[in-house]
Amino acid sequence: MARLIVLGGGVAGHTTATFAAKWLGSSHEVMVVTPNAKWNWIPSNIWVGVGELSKEDVTFDLAPVYSKAGISYKQAKAVAIHPEGKDGSDKPYVVIEHTSKAKAGETEEVEYDYLVNATGPKLNFGATPGLGVGSNLGEHTVSVCTADHAEHAAHELKICIDKMKSGETQKFLIGTGHGMCTCQGAAFEYIFNIEHEIAKAGVRDKAEIKWISNESFLGDFGMGGLHMKVGGYVVSSKLFAESLYAERDIEWIIGAHVNKVESGKASYELLDGSMHEEEFDFSMLIPPFAGVGLKAYDKAGEDITATIFAPNGFMKVDANYAAGTYENWKASDWPRTYQNPTYSNMFAAGIAFAPPHIISKPMSSVNGTPINPTPPRTGMPSGIIGKAVAHSICDLITKGDGAHLHEASMAEMGAACVASAGKGILDGTAAAMTVFPVVPDFEKYPGTGRDTEYTFGEIGLAGHWIKHILHYLFMWKAQLKPGWTLIPE
Amino acid sequence: MKKDEVNFSKSEAFNLTMIPGKFAKSMRTCVIWQFVRFCVINIKMLIVVSKSH
Numbered sequence: 001m002a003r004l005i006v007l008g009g010g011v012a013g014h015t016t017a018t019f020a021a022k023w024l025g026s027s028h029e030v031m032v033v034t035p036n037a038k039w040n041w042i043p044s045n046i047w048v049g050v051g052e053l054s055k056e057d058v059t060f061d062l063a064p065v066y067s068k069a070g071i072s073y074k075q076a077k078a079v080a081i082h083p084e085g086k087d088g089s090d091k092p093y094v095v096i097e098h099t100s101k102a103k104a105g106e107t108e109e110v111e112y113d114y115l116v117n118a119t120g121p122k123l124n125f126g127a128t129p130g131l132g133v134g135s136n137l138g139e140h141t142v143s144v145c146t147a148d149h150a151e152h153a154a155h156e157l158k159i160c161i162d163k164m165k166s167g168e169t170q171k172f173l174i175g176t177g178h179g180m181c182t183c184q185g186a187a188f189e190y191i192f193n194i195e196h197e198i199a200k201a202g203v204r205d206k207a208e209i210k211w212i213s214n215e216s217f218l219g220d221f222g223m224g225g226l227h228m229k230v231g232g233y234v235v236s237s238k239l240f241a242e243s244l245y246a247e248r249d250i251e252w253i254i255g256a257h258v259n260k261v262e263s264g265k266a267s268y269e270l271l272d273g274s275m276h277e278e279e280f281d282f283s284m285l286i287p288p289f290a291g292v293g294l295k296a297y298d299k300a301g302e303d304i305t306a307t308i309f310a311p312n313g314f315m316k317v318d319a320n321y322a323a324g325t326y327e328n329w330k331a332s333d334w335p336r337t338y339q340n341p342t343y344s345n346m347f348a349a350g351i352a353f354a355p356p357h358i359i360s361k362p363m364s365s366v367n368g369t370p371i372n373p374t375p376p377r378t379g380m381p382s383g384i385i386g387k388a389v390a391h392s393i394c395d396l397i398t399k400g401d402g403a404h405l406h407e408a409s410m411a412e413m414g415a416a417c418v419a420s421a422g423k424g425i426l427d428g429t430a431a432a433m434t435v436f437p438v439v440p441d442f443e444k445y446p447g448t449g450r451d452t453e454y455t456f457g458e459i460g461l462a463g464h465w466i467k468h469i470l471h472y473l474f475m476w477k478a479q480l481k482p483g484w485t486l487i488p489e
Numbered sequence: 490m491k492k493d494e495v496n497f498s499k500s501e502a503f504n505l506t507m508i509p510g511k512f513a514k515s516m517r518t519c520v521i522w523q524f525v526r527f528c529v530i531n532i533k534m535l536i537v538v539s540k541s542h
Contacts, residue, residue, distance in 0.1 A: 239507065246496050246503040247514075384541060413541035416534040429517055432530045434537040454537050460517040462527035466534075488538045 002028045002113040002397045005094060007078045007294075009034030009062055010042075011379065012350025013118030014478060015386030015489060016393075021071045022485070023394040031072035031110070035099040038062060039478055040147050043379065044471045046189045048150035049284070050157060050197045052423045055147040058475075065479055075100040077292070078119065079107070081308065083343040084299035092345070114393045117315045117348040118386060121289030124178075130261035131177045131287060140261050141177070141283040144190055153284060157194065160282045164203035170281040173266060175212035177285030179257030179371035182222045183378065184213055187286050188241075189420045195248050196422025196429075204249075211245065211252040212268065212278065212285075214371050216363050218242050218252055222373035224360045226435050227448035228457045234448070240457060244421070244431075253278070255363065257371045258285060273366035289351060289374070291315070307342055314354035316340060317347070321356055329357055331411035331441035338389050339405060345396075347389045350382035359439055380415045381438055383489025384408050411439040414454055418467040421459060430463030 125132025219237030291313020440449025
């Protein structure tokens with residue numbers, strides 16, 4: 001009997017574990033190690049953050065779902081990987097530290113045959129002074145990265161709305177809290193949902209809403225923007241985004257590295273090197289992501305973390321990490337199988353894999369501060385990668401070491417994205433977009449880097465309906481309810 | 490000033506972009522039209538999803 005350990009129970013890890021358990025059956029063991037007791041459909045945290053959904057609406061307990069699926073579950077965080085075993089045993093193992101109330105702080109060694117690192121990111125609030133400490137949110141801003149954060153954000157938003165109702169003016173600053181952030185899409189959704197809720201409360205004239213982002217142009221989204229067919233034209237997402245911001249009376253600051261947050265004030269540097277400050281009454285700034293800080297040791301106990309992980313803490317996989325400067329970047333630099341090049345029984349999926357380079361054009365301020373979005377690896381690509389990795393490992397277990405590895409390159413897959421711009425069955429809107437491929441391939445599509453037949457976007461009520469339905473579909477799928485495998489990632 | 494054109498005057502950045510008029514905005518929440526778009530967008534998304542697996 002082989003044992004597959006999946007580190008992390010987010011979109012990528014949950015997809016890997018559930019499909020592997022289904023395909024392997026009871027003849028092999030699948031184990032999930034995740035510090036969380038609950039699964040969270042993160043895209044809907046936006047609606048928790050404006051008080052339209054509760055935390056319970058977007059989460060569920062993992063233990064009964066894993067029990068039903070025959071998956072072993074340890075509520076713990078991985079601390080170190082020992083891919084060569086230790087003195088007296090060649091069996092690789094991972095050191096975990098329990099996080100459940102009953103066993104908090106206890107460590108344990110768990111042996112594995114195959115390991116998938118799907119830990120997701122460390123929310124690196126500590127990278128910006130005042131934004132937080134380590135992975136903990138600070139007191140000056142709010143966040144929608146977790147369901148708990150989002151619930152707190154909704155509470156703070158309500159206070160602001162009440163103040164506006166009593167005649168006060170409030171300043172809102174939403175966006176990214178560092179020059180190297182990703183996940184602009186979440187902040188994009190949040191700012192428009194806030195605007196929608198404030199308008200609904202009848203106090204839009206009391207709100208000054210401003211966007212701040214590390215994108216060099218609006219609509220970059222960490223993907224270098226996209227070109228889509230709209231009204232017979234092929235247009236850049238820059239036009240699409242700027243139009244929406246202007247329509248909703250939201251000013252923007254772009255190319256910004258937020259370098260300090262204080263009570264009611266954010267300091268930032270722009271690409272031209274100038275330094276500025278922006279005051280706020282309410283602010284949601286997305287933190288940069290980093291690897292979760294896993295260490296790795298060889299059989300002799302020597303630290304081999306730098307061999308297994310990139311400097312940002314994400315796991316190295318079959319990508320070309322020596323692509324060099326922007327002019328040399330190619331779609332083929334991106335990984336296909338997500339297998340670690342040093343230890344073939346280790347894989348990474350979702351945010352946890354180290355991308356070969358960013359997607360957007362690299363930018364830095366005249367002071368040398370890098371200010372560019374890092375690549376998104378969330379949502380649909382995370383699920384597809386998780387499934388491909390599960391398929392590969394199942395084949396390796398059942399067919400032997402020579403089995404064909406399944407591929408899921410982000411340079412060959414598309415993604416569907418629905419970005420909410422306000423919740424409401426009859427007055428809600430969302431930007432429904434698809435991109436193909438996620439990573440532009442300028443050799444195959446020299447014009448825009450993408451296939452404009454399959455890259456489109458439009459905003460409207462239909463998009464909101466789709467996002468609403470997807471919420472229920474993915475909560476259903478993740479709970480492994482009847483027909484879950486029919487719902488695509 | 491027409492209501493649709495107010496935001497053009499609010500900033501230079503707003504002035505240099507396109508802002509939808511009353512008709513375009515009303516179509517975004519027109520239930521009949523949006524039901525049609527719902528069907529179209531779903532078909533397009535399913536094609537992209539099928540090409541990606």
